[in-house]
Amino acid sequence: MTDINIGISTENRNQIAEGLKRLLADSYTLYLQTHNFHWNVSGPSFRELHLMFEEHYTELATAVDDIAERIRTLDVVAPGTYKEFAKLSSVKEVDGVPAAEEMVDILTKGHEQVVRTSREVLKLAQDGDDESTAALVSDRMRIHEKTAWMLRATRK
Template sequence: MHSIDIGINKENRHDIADGLKRLLADSYTLYLQTHNFHWNVTGPQFRELHLMFEEHYTELAVAVDDIAERIRTLDVAAPGTYKAFAQLSSIDEVEGVPAANEMVERLTKGHEQVVKTCRDVLKVAQEADDESTAALVSDRMRVHEKTAWMLRATIA
């Protein structure tokens, strides 16, 4: 394979990729949590939450692929195991099946955490003049901010 020359030095590419790995792990963990809640939600808001969670995990499935491909574009291997994601993620695993309102609260916190992870990665990307990563991360941040708002609105 040829060496990579995209205007970002190796050290910066690795620093950016490290942040993206955390974002990937947070996003994948949130994807799994959302899918789990989609399957297991019950109660008076069943239909609304079941459909909303499906929209969210479907969007996250595309996002994890975009993030992993950006890591590969930087010539770094993307993590892809539960063990790696568990070590990298800032989102806590869920034990059992919480009540619907707790599901919404946990997902809200998860999306807010992803926003914070995005902010950290964005700083590193901007310092390295990596507009492609900055655009990806900025777009992800916007999606998660809006999703957290919508989740908060369901339990307000």
């Protein structure tokens, strides 16, 4: 393969990719949690939450692909194993099957964590003059902020 020359230094590409790896791990962990909760939610809010969680994990499935492909575009290998994601993720795993209300709270915190990770990566992208990553991460932040708001609204 030829050397990459997209106007971003090797050092900046590597730093940005490391941040994107964390964002990918957070997003994938949140995807798994959301899918798990979709399968296992029960109670009076079952239908509403079951359908909402499906919308969320479907959106996250597309997001993880976009993030991984951006890492590859920067000429860095994207992580792709549970072991790697567990090391990189700031989203905490949950044991067992919590009650529906607790699922909503856990997912809200997960989306908020992804926003915080996104903010860190956005700064790296801006500092590295990487508008493509900045646009991707900015879009991710907006989606996760909105999703967290929607989840919080179900608890009022």
